[in-house]
Amino acid sequence: MTFSATIFSAHLDDAVLSAAAQLSRPRARVVTVFAGPPPASIDRTRWDKITRASSSAERYAERLAEDERAVAALGCASVRLPEPEDQYRDGELDQRELIAKLRPYLAESAEIWLPAGIGDHPDHALLRDAVLAALREGPAAPAVFVYADLPYALRFGWPSRATGVDNPPYLDVDFWINEELVACGFDRSQLTERVFELTEDLKRAKERAVLCYRSQLPALVLTPDDTRRWQSFFRYELAWELAVSGQ
Template sequence: MTARRLVFSPHADDAVLSCYGALGPGTEVVTVFAGAPADPALLTDWDRSLGATSSRELALERRAEDLRSFAPLGLVPEQWAHLDGQYRPGEAPQRLRADMTVRVRAAAEAVTAAGGGEWEVWLPAGLLTHPDHVMVRDTGLTVCAELADEGVRPALVLYGEYPYQLFQISNHLRAAGTRSGFAWTNDHPEPFAAWAAEQFPLATAGRHHARQSRLSAADGAAKEAAIRAHASQLDVMDRQVHGQLLNRRNLRLEHWWPLHGAPAAASDLDAAGTTGATGTGGVR
Protein backbone atom coordinates (compact mmCIF):
# COMPACT_ATOMS: atom_id res chain seq x y z
CA MET A 1 0.00 0.00 0.00
CA THR A 2 1.26 3.48 -0.82
CA ALA A 3 2.50 5.26 2.30
CA ARG A 4 0.58 8.39 3.22
CA ARG A 5 2.90 11.09 4.48
CA LEU A 6 2.71 14.70 5.59
CA VAL A 7 6.15 16.26 5.24
CA PHE A 8 6.96 19.61 6.84
CA SER A 9 9.80 21.41 5.04
CA PRO A 10 11.07 24.51 6.88
CA HIS A 11 12.28 26.20 3.69
CA ALA A 12 11.62 25.69 0.02
CA ASP A 13 14.55 23.34 -0.60
CA ASP A 14 14.75 21.25 2.59
CA ALA A 15 12.46 18.36 1.64
CA VAL A 16 13.99 17.67 -1.77
CA LEU A 17 17.51 18.01 -0.35
CA SER A 18 16.90 15.74 2.61
CA CYS A 19 14.08 13.22 2.11
CA TYR A 20 13.43 13.00 -1.61
CA GLY A 21 12.83 9.26 -1.29
CA ALA A 22 9.77 9.95 0.88
CA LEU A 23 8.14 12.22 -1.69
CA GLY A 24 6.18 9.63 -3.60
CA PRO A 25 2.47 9.16 -4.27
CA GLY A 26 0.35 9.81 -1.21
CA THR A 27 2.74 12.45 0.13
CA GLU A 28 1.74 16.00 0.96
CA VAL A 29 4.36 18.69 1.57
CA VAL A 30 4.07 21.90 3.56
CA THR A 31 6.73 24.57 3.05
CA VAL A 32 6.47 26.38 6.36
CA PHE A 33 8.54 29.56 5.95
CA ALA A 34 7.47 30.54 2.45
CA GLY A 35 6.29 34.06 3.19
CA ALA A 36 7.67 37.15 1.46
CA PRO A 37 8.56 40.26 3.50
CA ALA A 38 6.36 43.24 2.70
CA ASP A 39 9.13 45.82 2.39
CA PRO A 40 10.51 45.79 -1.17
CA ALA A 41 13.62 47.65 0.02
CA LEU A 42 14.61 45.03 2.60
CA LEU A 43 17.84 43.18 1.78
CA THR A 44 19.36 40.84 4.36
CA ASP A 45 23.03 39.89 4.45
CA TRP A 46 22.27 36.32 3.38
CA ASP A 47 20.15 37.40 0.44
CA ARG A 48 22.82 39.91 -0.60
CA SER A 49 25.37 37.07 -0.62
CA LEU A 50 23.10 35.28 -3.10
CA GLY A 51 23.24 38.25 -5.44
CA ALA A 52 19.73 39.50 -4.68
CA THR A 53 18.80 43.18 -4.69
CA SER A 54 15.50 42.72 -2.82
CA SER A 55 14.67 40.11 -0.20
CA ARG A 56 11.01 40.28 -1.16
CA GLU A 57 11.77 39.50 -4.79
CA LEU A 58 14.07 36.65 -3.79
CA ALA A 59 11.44 35.19 -1.45
CA LEU A 60 8.91 35.24 -4.28
CA GLU A 61 11.44 33.56 -6.57
CA ARG A 62 12.00 30.85 -3.96
CA ARG A 63 8.27 30.16 -3.94
CA ALA A 64 8.38 29.71 -7.71
CA GLU A 65 11.45 27.45 -7.42
CA ASP A 66 9.57 25.38 -4.85
CA LEU A 67 6.75 24.74 -7.31
CA ARG A 68 9.14 23.90 -10.16
CA SER A 69 11.10 21.52 -7.96
CA PHE A 70 8.08 19.39 -7.06
CA ALA A 71 6.32 19.52 -10.41
CA PRO A 72 8.01 16.39 -11.90
CA LEU A 73 6.81 14.44 -8.85
CA GLY A 74 3.23 15.52 -9.46
CA LEU A 75 3.22 17.31 -6.09
CA VAL A 76 2.23 20.87 -5.28
CA PRO A 77 3.66 22.04 -1.96
CA GLU A 78 1.40 23.93 0.39
CA GLN A 79 3.24 27.22 0.91
CA TRP A 80 2.58 28.97 4.21
CA ALA A 81 3.03 32.71 4.70
CA HIS A 82 5.25 32.47 7.79
CA LEU A 83 8.46 34.46 7.33
CA ASP A 84 11.93 32.95 7.19
CA GLY A 85 13.91 33.65 10.36
CA GLN A 86 16.13 36.21 8.66
CA TYR A 87 13.04 38.33 8.02
CA ARG A 88 11.67 38.17 11.59
CA PRO A 89 14.69 38.59 13.91
CA GLY A 90 13.91 37.57 17.46
CA GLU A 91 10.29 36.75 16.74
CA ALA A 92 8.52 33.41 16.53
CA PRO A 93 5.49 33.11 14.23
CA GLN A 94 2.48 33.42 16.52
CA ARG A 95 0.23 31.13 14.49
CA LEU A 96 2.69 28.35 13.71
CA ARG A 97 1.48 26.02 16.45
CA ALA A 98 -2.17 26.58 15.59
CA ASP A 99 -1.50 26.09 11.88
CA MET A 100 0.40 22.86 12.42
CA THR A 101 -2.35 21.58 14.72
CA VAL A 102 -5.00 22.26 12.08
CA ARG A 103 -2.89 20.68 9.35
CA VAL A 104 -2.08 17.47 11.23
CA ARG A 105 -5.68 17.09 12.37
CA ALA A 106 -6.89 17.57 8.78
CA ALA A 107 -4.48 14.89 7.58
CA ALA A 108 -5.83 12.51 10.21
CA GLU A 109 -9.39 13.21 9.14
CA ALA A 110 -8.49 12.58 5.50
CA VAL A 111 -6.94 9.24 6.38
CA THR A 112 -10.05 8.25 8.35
CA ALA A 113 -12.32 9.30 5.48
CA ALA A 114 -10.26 7.15 3.12
CA GLY A 115 -10.79 4.07 5.26
CA GLY A 116 -8.06 4.47 7.85
CA GLY A 117 -4.66 2.87 7.94
CA GLU A 118 -1.16 3.94 8.83
CA TRP A 119 0.19 7.36 7.98
CA GLU A 120 3.26 9.40 8.80
CA VAL A 121 4.35 12.90 9.75
CA TRP A 122 7.90 13.79 8.72
CA LEU A 123 9.74 16.61 10.50
CA PRO A 124 13.28 18.02 10.20
CA ALA A 125 15.68 16.52 12.74
CA GLY A 126 17.21 19.87 13.66
CA LEU A 127 20.83 19.02 12.86
CA LEU A 128 23.07 22.03 13.57
CA THR A 129 20.13 23.57 15.50
CA HIS A 130 19.09 25.97 12.76
CA PRO A 131 16.36 28.02 14.54
CA ASP A 132 13.74 27.57 11.81
CA HIS A 133 14.33 23.82 11.63
CA VAL A 134 14.25 23.38 15.40
CA MET A 135 11.07 25.45 15.60
CA VAL A 136 9.28 23.28 13.04
CA ARG A 137 10.52 20.08 14.67
CA ASP A 138 9.65 21.03 18.25
CA THR A 139 6.30 22.55 17.34
CA GLY A 140 5.38 19.51 15.29
CA LEU A 141 6.33 17.08 18.05
CA THR A 142 4.44 19.10 20.65
CA VAL A 143 1.36 19.31 18.44
CA CYS A 144 1.40 15.55 17.78
CA ALA A 145 1.81 14.83 21.49
CA GLU A 146 -1.26 16.95 22.25
CA LEU A 147 -3.31 15.42 19.43
CA ALA A 148 -2.50 11.92 20.68
CA ASP A 149 -5.12 12.57 23.38
CA GLU A 150 -7.67 12.89 20.56
CA GLY A 151 -6.59 9.61 19.06
CA VAL A 152 -4.49 11.26 16.34
CA ARG A 153 -1.36 9.11 16.33
CA PRO A 154 0.61 9.21 13.09
CA ALA A 155 3.94 7.47 12.86
CA LEU A 156 6.60 10.12 13.40
CA VAL A 157 9.83 10.43 11.45
CA LEU A 158 12.72 12.85 11.79
CA TYR A 159 14.70 13.35 8.59
CA GLY A 160 18.37 14.29 8.66
CA GLU A 161 18.80 17.56 6.80
CA TYR A 162 21.22 17.70 3.90
CA PRO A 163 23.78 19.30 3.61
CA TYR A 164 23.74 19.85 7.39
CA GLN A 165 24.57 16.14 7.61
CA LEU A 166 28.06 16.87 6.30
CA PHE A 167 28.80 19.37 9.05
CA GLN A 168 27.25 17.15 11.75
CA ILE A 169 29.48 14.25 10.72
CA SER A 170 32.60 16.38 10.43
CA ASN A 171 32.10 18.15 13.75
CA HIS A 172 31.67 14.80 15.51
CA LEU A 173 34.74 13.24 13.92
CA ARG A 174 36.88 16.27 14.65
CA ALA A 175 35.72 16.40 18.28
CA ALA A 176 36.61 12.71 18.63
CA GLY A 177 40.07 13.42 17.26
CA THR A 178 39.65 11.05 14.34
CA ARG A 179 39.74 13.75 11.69
CA SER A 180 41.43 17.14 11.56
CA GLY A 181 39.41 18.62 8.68
CA PHE A 182 35.94 18.34 7.26
CA ALA A 183 34.53 15.20 5.66
CA TRP A 184 32.29 16.11 2.77
CA THR A 185 30.47 12.79 2.56
CA ASN A 186 27.43 11.55 4.49
CA ASP A 187 28.31 7.85 4.72
CA HIS A 188 29.49 7.93 8.37
CA PRO A 189 26.44 6.84 10.41
CA GLU A 190 28.03 6.86 13.89
CA PRO A 191 27.74 10.63 14.45
CA PHE A 192 24.01 10.46 13.71
CA ALA A 193 23.56 7.72 16.30
CA ALA A 194 25.40 9.80 18.89
CA TRP A 195 23.25 12.81 18.08
CA ALA A 196 19.98 10.85 18.38
CA ALA A 197 21.03 9.22 21.66
CA GLU A 198 21.79 12.65 23.10
CA GLN A 199 18.83 14.59 21.73
CA PHE A 200 16.06 11.96 21.81
CA PRO A 201 17.04 9.14 24.20
CA LEU A 202 13.42 8.01 24.72
CA ALA A 203 12.01 8.60 21.25
CA THR A 204 14.85 6.74 19.52
CA ALA A 205 15.56 4.21 22.29
CA GLY A 206 16.98 1.01 20.83
CA ARG A 207 17.35 2.52 17.38
CA HIS A 208 19.58 5.55 17.71
CA HIS A 209 21.24 4.61 14.44
CA ALA A 210 19.41 6.40 11.66
CA ARG A 211 17.68 4.33 9.03
CA GLN A 212 19.29 4.69 5.64
CA SER A 213 17.61 4.86 2.27
CA ARG A 214 19.73 4.58 -0.84
CA LEU A 215 18.04 5.99 -3.91
CA SER A 216 18.36 4.29 -7.26
CA ALA A 217 20.54 5.95 -9.88
CA ALA A 218 17.42 7.18 -11.67
CA ASP A 219 15.88 8.61 -8.51
CA GLY A 220 19.21 10.16 -7.59
CA ALA A 221 19.31 11.92 -10.95
CA ALA A 222 15.73 13.12 -10.47
CA LYS A 223 16.63 14.40 -7.02
CA GLU A 224 19.58 16.31 -8.46
CA ALA A 225 17.28 17.92 -11.02
CA ALA A 226 14.85 18.89 -8.24
CA ILE A 227 17.65 20.49 -6.26
CA ARG A 228 18.91 22.37 -9.31
CA ALA A 229 15.46 23.95 -9.57
CA HIS A 230 16.43 25.94 -6.46
CA ALA A 231 18.92 27.92 -8.50
CA SER A 232 18.91 30.99 -6.23
CA GLN A 233 20.50 28.99 -3.40
CA LEU A 234 22.65 26.53 -5.27
CA ASP A 235 25.97 28.30 -5.81
CA VAL A 236 26.39 29.57 -2.25
CA MET A 237 25.38 26.26 -0.66
CA ASP A 238 27.77 24.40 -2.94
CA ARG A 239 30.67 26.69 -2.04
CA GLN A 240 29.99 26.15 1.66
CA VAL A 241 30.56 22.42 1.24
CA HIS A 242 33.51 22.82 -1.11
CA GLY A 243 31.72 21.81 -4.28
CA GLN A 244 30.23 18.59 -2.84
CA LEU A 245 26.57 19.62 -2.60
CA LEU A 246 25.62 17.59 -5.69
CA ASN A 247 27.96 14.70 -4.98
CA ARG A 248 25.84 11.84 -6.31
CA ARG A 249 26.89 9.41 -3.58
CA ASN A 250 25.71 11.91 -1.00
CA LEU A 251 22.44 12.64 -2.76
CA ARG A 252 21.48 9.00 -3.08
CA LEU A 253 21.97 8.30 0.65
CA GLU A 254 19.27 9.65 2.98
CA HIS A 255 19.07 9.32 6.77
CA TRP A 256 15.95 9.29 8.93
CA TRP A 257 14.73 8.20 12.36
CA PRO A 258 11.37 6.54 13.10
CA LEU A 259 10.31 7.71 16.57
CA HIS A 260 8.53 5.69 19.24
CA GLY A 261 5.85 8.35 19.50
CA ALA A 262 5.15 12.02 20.07
CA PRO A 263 4.78 11.77 23.88
CA ALA A 264 8.26 10.21 24.16
CA ALA A 265 9.74 12.88 21.90
CA ALA A 266 7.99 15.64 23.83
CA SER A 267 9.38 14.19 27.08
CA ASP A 268 12.87 14.29 25.61
CA LEU A 269 12.42 17.93 24.66
CA ASP A 270 11.13 18.80 28.14
CA ALA A 271 14.01 16.99 29.83
CA ALA A 272 16.59 18.71 27.66
CA GLY A 273 14.89 22.09 27.83
CA THR A 274 15.40 22.45 24.08
CA THR A 275 11.87 23.38 23.04
CA GLY A 276 12.10 26.60 21.08
CA ALA A 277 15.90 26.41 21.10
CA THR A 278 17.82 28.52 18.67
CA GLY A 279 21.19 28.18 17.06
CA THR A 280 23.12 29.06 13.97
CA GLY A 281 23.49 27.13 10.78
CA GLY A 282 26.05 27.77 8.09
CA VAL A 283 23.57 27.05 5.31
CA ARG A 284 19.87 27.78 4.88
Protein backbone atom coordinates in the same frame (compact mmCIF):
# COMPACT_ATOMS: atom_id res chain seq x y z
CA MET B 1 -8.02 12.98 1.15
CA THR B 2 -5.61 11.01 3.30
CA PHE B 3 -1.97 11.55 2.37
CA SER B 4 0.53 8.71 2.54
CA ALA B 5 3.02 11.11 4.09
CA THR B 6 3.15 14.76 5.06
CA ILE B 7 6.69 16.10 5.04
CA PHE B 8 7.12 19.33 6.97
CA SER B 9 9.75 21.65 5.51
CA ALA B 10 11.12 24.73 7.23
CA HIS B 11 12.07 26.53 4.02
CA LEU B 12 11.34 26.33 0.32
CA ASP B 13 14.09 23.79 -0.34
CA ASP B 14 14.57 21.69 2.80
CA ALA B 15 12.19 18.80 2.14
CA VAL B 16 13.45 18.32 -1.42
CA LEU B 17 17.06 18.38 -0.25
CA SER B 18 16.46 16.01 2.66
CA ALA B 19 13.46 13.79 1.93
CA ALA B 20 12.93 13.51 -1.82
CA ALA B 21 12.40 9.76 -1.48
CA GLN B 22 9.30 10.45 0.62
CA LEU B 23 8.05 13.27 -1.61
CA SER B 24 8.20 10.91 -4.58
CA ARG B 25 5.72 8.48 -3.03
CA PRO B 26 2.10 8.40 -4.26
CA ARG B 27 -0.14 10.86 -2.36
CA ALA B 28 2.78 12.55 -0.60
CA ARG B 29 2.58 16.19 0.44
CA VAL B 30 5.09 18.82 1.49
CA VAL B 31 4.02 21.54 3.93
CA THR B 32 6.51 24.41 3.83
CA VAL B 33 6.00 26.45 6.97
CA PHE B 34 8.28 29.50 6.73
CA ALA B 35 7.27 30.49 3.21
CA GLY B 36 6.00 34.01 3.87
CA PRO B 37 7.30 37.11 2.08
CA PRO B 38 9.81 39.56 3.54
CA PRO B 39 8.31 42.74 5.01
CA ALA B 40 8.51 45.84 2.84
CA SER B 41 10.89 47.40 5.36
CA ILE B 42 13.64 44.91 4.47
CA ASP B 43 15.90 45.72 1.56
CA ARG B 44 18.34 42.79 1.61
CA THR B 45 19.16 40.42 4.44
CA ARG B 46 22.65 39.06 5.06
CA TRP B 47 21.80 35.73 3.43
CA ASP B 48 20.25 37.43 0.43
CA LYS B 49 23.40 39.52 0.07
CA ILE B 50 25.56 36.38 0.25
CA THR B 51 23.49 34.85 -2.53
CA ARG B 52 23.75 38.09 -4.56
CA ALA B 53 20.08 38.97 -4.57
CA SER B 54 19.11 42.37 -5.95
CA SER B 55 16.52 42.64 -3.19
CA SER B 56 14.90 40.32 -0.68
CA ALA B 57 11.51 40.81 -2.35
CA GLU B 58 12.90 39.83 -5.74
CA ARG B 59 14.74 36.84 -4.29
CA TYR B 60 11.59 35.68 -2.50
CA ALA B 61 9.66 35.66 -5.78
CA GLU B 62 12.51 33.78 -7.43
CA ARG B 63 12.59 31.17 -4.67
CA LEU B 64 8.84 30.60 -4.94
CA ALA B 65 9.25 29.92 -8.65
CA GLU B 66 12.18 27.60 -7.95
CA ASP B 67 10.12 25.66 -5.45
CA GLU B 68 7.19 25.34 -7.84
CA ARG B 69 9.49 23.73 -10.41
CA ALA B 70 11.17 21.45 -7.85
CA VAL B 71 7.90 20.18 -6.41
CA ALA B 72 6.55 19.57 -9.91
CA ALA B 73 9.66 17.54 -10.71
CA LEU B 74 8.87 15.17 -7.85
CA GLY B 75 5.12 15.16 -8.45
CA CYS B 76 3.95 15.78 -4.89
CA ALA B 77 1.24 18.01 -3.46
CA SER B 78 2.41 21.26 -1.88
CA VAL B 79 1.16 23.67 0.77
CA ARG B 80 2.98 26.87 1.72
CA LEU B 81 2.20 28.67 4.95
CA PRO B 82 2.73 32.44 5.17
CA GLU B 83 5.01 32.44 8.22
CA PRO B 84 8.14 34.57 7.72
CA GLU B 85 11.46 32.78 8.04
CA ASP B 86 14.06 33.76 10.61
CA GLN B 87 15.89 36.23 8.36
CA TYR B 88 12.64 38.15 7.77
CA ARG B 89 11.34 38.23 11.36
CA ASP B 90 11.93 41.14 13.69
CA GLY B 91 10.64 39.43 16.84
CA GLU B 92 9.86 36.12 18.47
CA LEU B 93 7.44 33.76 16.78
CA ASP B 94 4.34 32.82 18.77
CA GLN B 95 4.89 29.09 19.29
CA ARG B 96 1.30 28.43 20.39
CA GLU B 97 -0.06 30.03 17.22
CA LEU B 98 2.33 28.00 15.10
CA ILE B 99 1.27 24.76 16.78
CA ALA B 100 -2.38 25.60 16.12
CA LYS B 101 -1.64 26.26 12.44
CA LEU B 102 0.18 22.95 12.02
CA ARG B 103 -2.34 20.77 13.84
CA PRO B 104 -4.84 20.38 10.94
CA TYR B 105 -2.17 18.83 8.73
CA LEU B 106 -1.44 16.04 11.21
CA ALA B 107 -4.86 14.41 10.96
CA GLU B 108 -4.73 14.07 7.18
CA SER B 109 -1.71 11.81 6.85
CA ALA B 110 -0.66 8.24 7.60
CA GLU B 111 2.90 9.40 8.29
CA ILE B 112 4.40 12.64 9.58
CA TRP B 113 7.96 13.65 8.65
CA LEU B 114 9.80 16.54 10.29
CA PRO B 115 13.37 17.87 10.40
CA ALA B 116 15.68 16.64 13.13
CA GLY B 117 17.27 20.08 13.38
CA ILE B 118 20.84 19.02 12.59
CA GLY B 119 22.79 22.14 11.70
CA ASP B 120 21.19 24.26 14.43
CA HIS B 121 19.11 26.49 12.16
CA PRO B 122 16.48 28.24 14.33
CA ASP B 123 13.66 27.64 11.85
CA HIS B 124 14.37 23.92 11.70
CA ALA B 125 14.33 23.74 15.50
CA LEU B 126 11.14 25.81 15.76
CA LEU B 127 9.37 23.59 13.26
CA ARG B 128 10.57 20.38 14.90
CA ASP B 129 9.44 21.47 18.34
CA ALA B 130 6.09 22.76 17.09
CA VAL B 131 5.24 19.55 15.22
CA LEU B 132 6.22 17.39 18.19
CA ALA B 133 4.16 19.56 20.53
CA ALA B 134 1.14 19.35 18.21
CA LEU B 135 1.51 15.57 18.10
CA ARG B 136 1.68 15.32 21.89
CA GLU B 137 -1.46 17.41 22.29
CA GLY B 138 -3.47 15.65 19.60
CA PRO B 139 -5.24 12.31 19.33
CA ALA B 140 -3.47 9.04 18.56
CA ALA B 141 -0.39 9.90 16.54
CA PRO B 142 0.37 8.51 13.09
CA ALA B 143 3.80 7.09 12.36
CA VAL B 144 6.37 9.83 13.01
CA PHE B 145 9.77 10.17 11.36
CA VAL B 146 12.52 12.75 11.75
CA TYR B 147 14.78 13.27 8.76
CA ALA B 148 18.43 14.26 8.66
CA ASP B 149 18.73 17.88 7.53
CA LEU B 150 20.74 17.91 4.32
CA PRO B 151 23.27 19.10 3.39
CA TYR B 152 24.10 20.03 7.01
CA ALA B 153 24.08 16.40 8.17
CA LEU B 154 26.74 15.69 5.54
CA ARG B 155 29.34 17.84 7.28
CA PHE B 156 31.64 14.82 7.62
CA GLY B 157 30.04 12.59 4.99
CA TRP B 158 27.65 9.67 5.36
CA PRO B 159 27.87 7.51 8.50
CA SER B 160 29.23 4.00 8.10
CA ARG B 161 25.88 2.51 9.04
CA ALA B 162 24.51 4.04 5.82
CA THR B 163 27.39 3.15 3.52
CA GLY B 164 28.43 -0.17 5.05
CA VAL B 165 32.02 1.08 4.90
CA ASP B 166 34.09 1.72 8.03
CA ASN B 167 34.64 5.32 9.14
CA PRO B 168 37.98 6.89 8.15
CA PRO B 169 40.85 6.24 10.61
CA TYR B 170 40.55 9.62 12.34
CA LEU B 171 36.87 10.44 11.96
CA ASP B 172 33.79 8.86 13.59
CA VAL B 173 30.82 10.14 11.59
CA ASP B 174 28.39 7.80 13.37
CA PHE B 175 29.35 9.27 16.75
CA TRP B 176 28.87 12.81 15.45
CA ILE B 177 25.40 12.03 14.06
CA ASN B 178 24.36 10.49 17.38
CA GLU B 179 25.66 13.53 19.26
CA GLU B 180 23.72 15.83 16.95
CA LEU B 181 20.49 13.93 17.60
CA VAL B 182 20.99 14.21 21.35
CA ALA B 183 21.72 17.94 20.98
CA CYS B 184 18.43 18.22 19.08
CA GLY B 185 16.63 16.86 22.14
CA PHE B 186 16.04 13.27 21.05
CA ASP B 187 16.43 10.15 23.17
CA ARG B 188 18.49 7.91 20.91
CA SER B 189 16.83 4.81 22.37
CA GLN B 190 13.47 6.05 21.02
CA LEU B 191 14.75 6.34 17.44
CA THR B 192 14.91 3.56 14.87
CA GLU B 193 17.19 4.48 12.01
CA ARG B 194 16.07 4.23 8.40
CA VAL B 195 18.59 4.47 5.55
CA PHE B 196 17.15 5.11 2.10
CA GLU B 197 19.53 4.22 -0.71
CA LEU B 198 18.28 6.11 -3.74
CA THR B 199 17.64 4.17 -6.94
CA GLU B 200 19.08 5.50 -10.18
CA ASP B 201 15.65 6.77 -11.22
CA LEU B 202 15.16 8.54 -7.90
CA LYS B 203 18.66 10.02 -8.04
CA ARG B 204 17.85 11.55 -11.40
CA ALA B 205 14.48 12.85 -10.22
CA LYS B 206 15.99 14.35 -7.09
CA GLU B 207 18.81 15.93 -9.07
CA ARG B 208 16.32 17.57 -11.43
CA ALA B 209 14.41 18.93 -8.44
CA VAL B 210 17.47 20.10 -6.50
CA LEU B 211 18.88 21.91 -9.54
CA CYS B 212 15.76 24.08 -9.54
CA TYR B 213 17.09 25.84 -6.41
CA ARG B 214 19.86 27.56 -8.33
CA SER B 215 19.80 30.70 -6.17
CA GLN B 216 20.65 28.71 -3.03
CA LEU B 217 22.98 25.90 -4.05
CA PRO B 218 26.30 27.79 -4.23
CA ALA B 219 25.88 29.18 -0.70
CA LEU B 220 25.04 25.67 0.51
CA VAL B 221 28.33 24.49 -1.07
CA LEU B 222 26.32 22.06 -3.15
CA THR B 223 26.89 22.33 -6.90
CA PRO B 224 27.75 19.92 -9.72
CA ASP B 225 31.18 21.58 -9.94
CA ASP B 226 32.20 19.65 -6.82
CA THR B 227 31.67 16.27 -8.43
CA ARG B 228 32.55 14.14 -5.42
CA ARG B 229 30.28 15.97 -2.98
CA TRP B 230 27.49 16.27 -5.54
CA GLN B 231 27.44 12.56 -6.34
CA SER B 232 27.70 11.61 -2.67
CA PHE B 233 24.76 13.85 -1.81
CA PHE B 234 22.42 11.81 -4.02
CA ARG B 235 23.39 8.38 -2.69
CA TYR B 236 21.23 8.23 0.43
CA GLU B 237 18.70 9.91 2.67
CA LEU B 238 18.67 9.29 6.40
CA ALA B 239 15.79 9.35 8.87
CA TRP B 240 14.64 7.91 12.18
CA GLU B 241 11.25 6.57 13.20
CA LEU B 242 10.25 8.06 16.52
CA ALA B 243 8.59 5.78 19.06
CA VAL B 244 5.23 7.21 20.11
CA SER B 245 6.22 6.97 23.75
CA GLY B 246 9.26 9.15 23.02
CA GLN B 247 7.30 12.17 21.76
